Amino acid sequence: MNIYIREMKAHRKSLIFWCVGIFLLIAASMEKYAASSLVSGQSMNDLISKMPKAVQSMFGAGTFDLSKAIGYYGVIFIYIILMATIHASIIGANIISKEEEDKTAEFLFSKPASRMKIITSKLLAAFTNIIVFNVVTSLSSIVFVKHFSKGEAVTGDIAKLMIGMFILQLIFMSFGMGLAAVSKNPKIALPTTTGAMLVTYILSLAIDINSKLDNLKYFTPFKYFDAKNLLYGKGFEPIYIILSAVIIVVLFGVTYIFYEKRDLKI
Numbered sequence: 001m002n003i004y005i006r007e008m009k010a011h012r013k014s015l016i017f018w019c020v021g022i023f024l025l026i027a028a029s030m031e032k033y034a035a036s037s038l039v040s041g042q043s044m045n046d047l048i049s050k051m052p053k054a055v056q057s058m059f060g061a062g063t064f065d066l067s068k069a070i071g072y073y074g075v076i077f078i079y080i081i082l083m084a085t086i087h088a089s090i091i092g093a094n095i096i097s098k099e100e101e102d103k104t105a106e107f108l109f110s111k112p113a114s115r116m117k118i119i120t121s122k123l124l125a126a127f128t129n130i131i132v133f134n135v136v137t138s139l140s141s142i143v144f145v146k147h148f149s150k151g152e153a154v155t156g157d158i159a160k161l162m163i164g165m166f167i168l169q170l171i172f173m174s175f176g177m178g179l180a181a182v183s184k185n186p187k188i189a190l191p192t193t194t195g196a197m198l199v200t201y202i203l204s205l206a207i208d209i210n211s212k213l214d215n216l217k218y219f220t221p222f223k224y225f226d227a228k229n230l231l232y233g234k235g236f237e238p239i240y241i242i243l244s245a246v247i248i249v250v251l252f253g254v255t256y257i258f259y260e261k262r263d264l265k266i
Contacts, residue, residue: 160231
């Protein structure tokens, strides 16, 4: 069986689960916006502005105009990003290490295919998974935000956020793949990847709370494509795009180099 198709079938149920989950998150969140819009949007903005900065950062609020659907979507976007990056981390780590964990590596490598071809097929399968997740997220977001936007143009803003999210997905997918390829123990790749992702997320919150930590923003990808900056700030900053590209290319390179050389546990 073609390795790409084999990987897609192996992750099919998981992908459906994640896509349904993100659809429900967006639908439920925007329904809450509809309910909260019964209260004056300006009153909600005033209420949020009086909260401690730490609380505002935790909920991604304080900057967004909650009287508008796209502003409310900006608040919940951090939770969408978290789901996307967790999914990308899992797919990246699992797609490399699952044969060793399942003790099926011998079956895979008995086939007439080089390790480079195997890793390329796995990478393409992982890439397809995050594209599908991103497309489902994009379409769900456009449908629900447009429905509650009262005729305001929102597609362009959502497209910006989705592009940023896709780059973050690539970063954490490549990190998971690279770590799984380097690690001698396949079981630690997934928890280490998700742990690192959560640490960088917490760091991004800390930077929002304490401006003295601003120089640390280069160490957390969550600050590269921050919703507040994409919608109301400088947008896509060249330094973050270049930094993201370097991280992704280096980590994919690490994946190929170390997977080619490693002794697999059969």
